[in-house]
Amino acid sequence: MYYAERMRRGVVLSAAIVATIAVIVGFVVGIAGGYFWGLSAVPAPVTVTTTKTVTAPGAAKTVTATSTVTATKTVTAPAAAPLAGKVIKVGVVQPLSGPLAYFGESGLDGVKFATDEINAKGGVLGAKIELHIEDFGIDYKAAAAAAEKLITVDKVNVVVGGFASGAGYTIEDVTEKYHVPYVTIGCSADTITARGYHWVFRTAPNSTEYMLMMGHVLSMLYPKAKRVAILAENSEYGQASLRAIKKLAPQYGWTIVYDEPYEKRTPDFRPTLQKVKATNPDLIGLVSYLTDAALIMKQSKEVGINVPISTISGAGPQTLKFIDLTGKGAEGMVMASEFWPNKKWPYLPAVMDISYKFWDKYKRPIDFQAWAGIGVMYIIKDAVTRAKSLDHTDLRNAIASTNMFLPWMGPILFYPNGHAGWWKYNLVTYQIQKVRQVDGIPANIPWQSNGLSFYAVYPPKAAVAALTTP
Amino acid sequence: MLSLEMVLALLPSSIVYGIFLGGLYAIIAVGLSMIFGVMKVINLAHGDFAMLGMYITFWLLTIFGVPPLLSLPVSFAVMFAVGFPFMWLVKPLFKRPLEEMINSSVILTYGASLALASGAQMIWTSNFRRVPNPYWGTTFSIGGIGLDMGYTVVFMFAVIVYLMLYFFLIRTKVGKAIRAVSQDPDAAALMGIDVDRMHTLSMGIGLGLAALGGSLLSLVYYLYPWVGEQLVLLMFIICVLGGLGSILGVFYGALIIGLAESIAVIFIPASIKDVVAYAIFLGILLIRPQGLLGGKM
Amino acid sequence: MLDVSDIDVFYGDLQALWGVSLKVEKGEIVALVGSNGAGKTTTLRTISGLLHPRSGSVHFLDKRIDGIPPHKIVEEGVVQVPEGRRLFPQMTVKENLELGAYTKEAWEKRFDTIEWVYTLFPRLKEREKQLAGTMSGGERQMLAVGRALMSKPKLLMLDEPSLGLAPILVMQVFDAVKKIYEEGVSILLVEQNVQKALSIADRGYVLENGRIVLEDIGEGLLNNPHVKKAYLGI
């Protein structure tokens, strides 16, 4: 029997494998196409197109916007539900593939979690929320293209998402052009809301806010530190944070002795760390993505760095995953974060409730991105309720005048430039400490790893544990 | 700019780190070069097979408690077997003219790469994971150079596997046949060599080496579904630098890139160290378009 | 021994051979001559299994061999020295010879065979460790022939062995072919050097534009007026 004939027997097996790959590809294409399976079971909508002239606030000119709303024939509108039968189309632009997918999915899960909750309670004024999901990987131009598609093809009422500041920039350019409200998930570079744009709202703290908090805590923790080295990744986010740090450094008596940006996601940081070591710092601050931060922590020991290293601002170190990846070595690290359940807070039971529900649904701990995703959807719900309209301008104005309270974020209101107005008062510093029973927080919390979790240590009104020098 | 004294102080350890990193790069990249050398297929899914190797190591440890180093042969064997169906995927390309075939192989394997990475994300989620191992974070120092057990073990195994591969290709009958096919497939067929079989074998070995390299990488790096995408460009540069198809060339290419990245950081910000790699790449290609050891397998 | 019967061969849609038939009996040297582009190489590639006839058949020792892969045909005992030598340039002379003995049977006898080849071409032994790609034209042709002999063929096919060689080397090559023939190997010799080829051949075929136009004993063809006019310039 010839080899070729023997190989032919492999065809069945190969065909099966090729078919599997085809199914996977199909699935991926399906997701990329923006069809969200769980919500596709709504009755066939009747599309009504209305054109009306609105005035964009701030823009001293009249623009024409076409808004498309969908209605179903079957629903009869009760008087109390002025939007009954309508659909609130929310475009979600997140990194759902590639190295940022971990947090992109987390934010998306938060959005889905809140959407399910809101829809289960009858939607907003009778209107159900429908998600249109787009993935941009790590390509920020693709984020802009996705936003453009959501606005022009899917005709969404509002765009949310971003995660990376770089993506936030390109998305806000598009939403500004089309006059569509955009609420970010993440995107902490100060400049996102400093460009004079009217249609962007940021729910995350900005770099300066992180930095003010961390600078204060670090100077309490390491009062003798004078020479500070900053390792910041070479992204919009990393460099925006670095600028904020440099501006504030004199306030803490710091001299920045090293500030060279580094390439993200390198397997070997040791040569860089050696150079940092050679500048003789008293303290090393990281502005790093999750995995980079964990790897730098580990490799700094290898090159013999024995001065304290701390995250100063971070896209990820404030999550349990960081403890997973760093292991016991993470104990004692401090980081400012939007959110962790382990803090002193009047509404803690409500927060715990959501944390456990999220755990049950997704089988993993809720993190800052998921919280942001949930928050964003409740902000939109509130805005639609007050606007009683799905029109872009009405929605934008309603979001701008938000004045509500979310138990896990605090009082919600935006500065005129669109930046979140609450972090200045509600940002909390947590320290990674051994899991134990503290003030209203049980020891058997699921959000722990390697016997460690995050405990609020600053400011005193939120602290459940004392700040301890590692 | 650092003083000369400082540079001299940093240089020895930078060289050591560079060599270690080069060894790791070499073992992941060599399969890519081999597959191109024998079949003229540019395998853009190569990094994703390394990713699968990382997951094999991770799951063997997590589910069955298999120590990571013992999973190396398993990684190799599993992906070697995957080489057979993967071969069926690329085989239709061989009927086309060479240039067209190289181009279509890029498109086809890019598709395979996306499918593998998205498939991995679907099955294992986008979660970052770590393979807990005794070498992780264990440090020692020789002559003032801080070293890490992880990279040291990885480098040792990379060298051992490399030597085995080299011996296999130079000394064994099948190894010689594979080299013959890479140099002239028609002539090889006229010697009585089953070219199809050598193709499949090289595909298996190439993918197996990618996975083995991934398993080694998992001792010092995190795994997530898209890690392959992160690897493949550098691997490709290393292979072209060394001369696509050349096994020794890949080793030199990897060492050069590893050293360049490590040493460059002394002089320039780490964010542009890849630029140095690209510059060396372009420089060498200008002088030797075929790469360092182009065409020598 | 070899029986090519009425084969049509195509490159894509382009037909290169029209109903070509030829025979090589045991103990014969048969020449296949024709000008450039006549289809000689195509004929040999088809016999070796690198190309497949669209119709017609190829039998060797009463076994049908068209449609089976090239390496199986080598195992049957049909080996060719391809046009342009096609050595493995990055391998040593010795490695090239070893690869010639790739088939299972030949591999076991490779140490004896290599001595035989070295007695035929002593030059190869001197150059054992040299890379094939670095040798001179004549040496390369010796190596190509030696490599083919390593498989202990029953039928050796040579595609233009004298191409690009200086006259003195051409002489050497034809001497070597005769020696191999005397060792009991049947030979199918493809040549543009019609005079030389026909003078050592028992029989010959003339191929023109993909068709066999003449067939005769060597001497007969040398005296054929058409051959004289078209190929010998007389």
Ligand SMILES: Nc1ncnc2c1ncn2[C@@H]1O[C@H](COP(=O)(O)OP(=O)(O)O)[C@@H](O)[C@H]1O
């Ligand atoms: N690979 C190929 N593709 C298409 N046509 C070819 C190919 N090889 C040869 N031919 C054509 O087939 C014919 C016979 O060529 P060939 O067998 O090489 O002739 P010869 O060896 O007698 O010089 C020629 O017309 C040539 O152009």
Ligand SMILES: [Mg+2]
């Ligand atoms: Mg020819």
